[in-house]
Amino acid sequence: MTLNRRLFMGAGAAAAATLKAPVLLAEGHGKPNVVVVGGGAGGATAARYLAKDSDGAINVTLIEPSRTYFTCFFSNLYIGGFKEIDDLGHNYGTLAAKYGINVVHDWAVDVDREAKTVSLAGGGSLPYDKLILSPGIDFIGGSVEGWDLSAQNAMPHAYKGGSQAELLRAQILNMPEGGTFAMVAPPNPFRCPPGPYERISMVAHALKASNPTAKIIVADPKEKFSKMALFQEGWANHYEGMIDWIGSDFGGGNVSVDPAAMTVSIDGEVTQVDACNVIPAMKAGRIAEMAGVTDGNWAPVNAADMSTKADPDVYVLGDASQQGDMPKSGFSANSQAKVCANAVRGALTGSRVFPAKFSNTCWSLIDTNDGVKVGATYEATEEKIAKVDGFISSTGESSDVRRATYEESEGWYAGITADMFS
Amino acid sequence: MARLPILPAALAAICVAGAAWAEEIGDAEKGADLFSTCIGCHEVGAGARDRIGPHLNGIFGRRAAAHDGYPYSRSMQRAGDDGLTWTFETLDAYIENPRALVSKTRMSFRGLKDPRDRADILAYLRDFSDNPSDVPEAEPTARATDHDLDPAILAIQGDPEYGEYLSSECLTCHLPDGGAEGIPSITRWPVEDFVVAMHAYKRKLRPHPVMQMMAGRLNDEEIAALAAYFRDLD
Structure with missing residues (x-):
């Protein structure tokens, strides 16, 4: 398979969607529907990979209230004066135009798991065969x-x-x-x-x-x-x-x-x-609770594909999930999204499903050119996402190492945001 | 050190011929040592081949991106189309800060700040350019890949579809368009170099802790699959 072919197919799907616009309820024509709620590191990545890799065989709808998404990761660097706020803003135009994703700027307010629909604050509802929730966090009153x-x-x-x-x-x-x-x-x-x-x-x-x-x-x-x-x-x-x-x-x-x-x-x-x-204190974003897939503050999931313990057709990614050993981070959500997208695409189209592999690295900036990092790799077990191996920066590292670590974090930001939005 | 010819007489001749270069021409022997930072990607000398980067025989006087068979970045092709030709002056600017001259080059190199170091490296490279017939038959040849990896591992045919799935984990940090800001490009590498590099991380011969960890849990087939996928990613 070549990338060119996929890009061509994606562009065709986008053109078709334009002709039929405005379409809120993605018309089936027998194609399976995946609805993704939340356009952050988990949801945007999952929607992008599903649409990109399925060559138009799946209708992908992404529900995200913000037209411009400001990443929470690197917001500390903005607070420190190392970034402008606009450096952290991203939009969904490419996901719609290049991959044919139906991007809906609205709030998902409820899920009917019997009828398999998601209802929107602006009215109307969207049917799904598979529902991926990546709502991030809310605060505990x-x-x-x-x-x-x-x-x-x-x-x-x-x-x-x-x-x-x-x-x-x-x-x-x-x-x-x-x-x-x-x-x-x-x-x-x-x-x-x-x-x-x-x-x-x-x-x-x-x-x-x-x-x-x-x-x-x-x-x-x-x-x-x-x-x-x-x-x-x-x-x-x-x-x-x-x-x-x-x-x-x-x-x-x-x-x-x-x-x-x-x-x-x-x-x-x-x-x-x-x-x-x-x-x-934090808990899963509210839509996970509304969908009835939480147990306590978080949504327990199966490690192999991020499906919830409560419903095999509802998946939860990132911060909102309770998965085991991974930290709640943008990197983790992005990693989980790719495992989930591979599994969902396999379930809906019969494409090859590969074993789950997860990883995470968190970079932190302490002062100018003084970066540190911690990370680990993970695998899916019956019980949870389990840590395999890890590393952490050492105290007393040379300034060259710390500068390289900071520059690497800049590279990661470019990488993960491209992996979500480009 | 056993290396080649910049004969003092020849050097003097160049200095006379090109007065503007006189103070830029450095010490080729020191340049040979400094070139050790380049041989991870570039070969030069007799039998040099394209690796992660193009071989550098005959680089002086060549139009940028003009060497047949090497998959240059679009940025480098555009620079060549715009007329960039490699001279002491342009090479000096390029290795001082590659992205200042060619903004989206795939060359993952921070740059050499010391003008003396740059002059020494260019003096060394100059030996392999003046006249292709002067390129020595045997020593010295800077080789990109010295390794003791089992040929059976290198012979594994990677499954590009599995590689595509596995690549999604790499693409959280590495850019698919070959861009390299703080994190190196991994696209369009020769399969052998990719496999050798990943096994060097896996065996903790290469030092980076993230890459040691990521490579550490990939088996031989998975590394081959990734190499096959990234080789053709454009």
């Missing part, structure tokens, strides 16, 4: 006392890409001289395990330049975190005296906030703050 979504302007979570990240950066840059930034870190499991700590590094980087006497307080309900030794080494090297990390053994989990007064109470001690990033 009440997990940080005093905070709810109505407080997200005063105390942003900035844990979904786009405007929340812009808001947090603006608040950091507007802090008074010598002011205080606080973060309430989330309990496990949560999206992007090194994310809060890379964020602390990036906040420190921004403040060191604009407001070097500012202080950073982190209240953390955990005793330890991802790449802890690497971050702590980096904080001591680059931001000595700026960062006060309070783990659970010092009361970091006993936290409440008052967004109106801009105060944070940690283990009974109340501090006035000038900017505050509250990252609450």
